Amino acid sequence: MSRRATSSRLQLAALLLLGAGGMAALVAACGSSTRSLSSLSPDELNQGVTAFATVQKVLQHPRCQNCHIPGDAPLQFDDGQPHAQGILRGPDGKGPPGLPCSSCHGTENPPESYGPHAPPGAPGWALPPPEHKMVTLGVSGAELCAMLKDPRENGGKDFDALIEHVSQDKLVLWGWSPGGNRAPVPVPHAEFVEQFKLWASLGGPCPPPSPPPDVPAPNAVGAPAATPPATN
Numbered sequence: 001m002s003r004r005a006t007s008s009r010l011q012l013a014a015l016l017l018l019g020a021g022g023m024a025a026l027v028a029a030c031g032s033s034t035r036s037l038s039s040l041s042p043d044e045l046n047q048g049v050t051a052f053a054t055v056q057k058v059l060q061h062p063r064c065q066n067c068h069i070p071g072d073a074p075l076q077f078d079d080g081q082p083h084a085q086g087i088l089r090g091p092d093g094k095g096p097p098g099l100p101c102s103s104c105h106g107t108e109n110p111p112e113s114y115g116p117h118a119p120p121g122a123p124g125w126a127l128p129p130p131e132h133k134m135v136t137l138g139v140s141g142a143e144l145c146a147m148l149k150d151p152r153e154n155g156g157k158d159f160d161a162l163i164e165h166v167s168q169d170k171l172v173l174w175g176w177s178p179g180g181n182r183a184p185v186p187v188p189h190a191e192f193v194e195q196f197k198l199w200a201s202l203g204g205p206c207p208p209p210s211p212p213p214d215v216p217a218p219n220a221v222g223a224p225a226a227t228p229p230a231t232n
């Protein structure tokens with residue numbers, strides 16, 4: 001038996017030994033005892049859907065959705081123009097072998113002296129892989145919500161993994177210090193994470209399929225709400 005199999009069995013045994021009380025404590029320590037959707041009161045359902053509205057506002061901000069696209073060319077700027085130089089997703093999201101994202105984008109933003117149009121950077125700068133594009137651009141709240149919590153579409157993440165991703169991933173954090181004169185995500189990061197956790201703790205309730213017409217477009221950044229940005 002391989003060492004890895006042994007150690008994962010030991011971990012499993014340790015978890016079983018913790019017993020129900022231990023597990024509850026462990027789950028509480030991770031901050032995510034997830035409710036089942038069917039157990040929610042109407043008030044809680046409302047609370048969860050309201051929390052999701054904040055999550056949606058962030059995910060559909062240009063700093064985030066410029067990479068979470070249905071097409072294969074990343075977008076730029078607040079109005080989502082196709083990336084200059086005809087850049088493409090490539091077989092794994094990291095660009096075609098001849099011109100990977102990393103040939104221009106580093107692991108951090110370049111110094112300000114490089115000017116406002118230097119390529120921004122963060123570790124792992126890439127598009128999601130073609131098998132799961134994690135599209136946030138141009139989808140409804142209901143579609144976004146369903147994608148976000150579906151492990152087949154979100155890269156195999158459960159709520160805990162999603163919370164870790166939105167709390168700590170450097171590519172996500174980049175949205176709050178994007179460099180150049182790019183506008184950062186306007187919702188404070190701490191508030192985003194708090195609302196994300198609240199949504200997850202309530203089991204991830206989703207808004208109804210077609211939102212009432214008076215709900216403002218989620219990606220309105222002080223701009224007129226109606227027109228969604230062009231998909232490439």
Ligand code: HEC
Binds near residue numbers: 078
């Ligand atoms: C040939 C160099 C080059 C390559 C290769 C490249 N980029 Fe860029 N990218 C840039 C430059 C330069 C900018 C900044 C443009 C500006 O602000 O005027 C940029 C900006 C961006 C932005 C804009 C951020 C925003 O919110 O406005 C995204 C997203 C992006 N690149 C994604 C990618 C991805 C993903 C890849 C690989 C699939 C990639 N780029 C490959 C040079 C490159």
Ligand code: HEC
Binds near residue numbers: 058128185
């Ligand atoms: C440069 C491109 C890029 C930018 C900008 C970007 N992401 Fe992502 N995002 C990715 C990639 C690549 C993955 C896949 C990561 C993995 O699975 O390893 C991903 C995965 C995710 C996921 C996990 C799964 C899912 O279904 O969505 C979330 C959540 C997410 N990003 C949120 C954000 C948020 C919030 C922002 C803005 C603050 C953001 N991203 C900005 C490239 C980007």
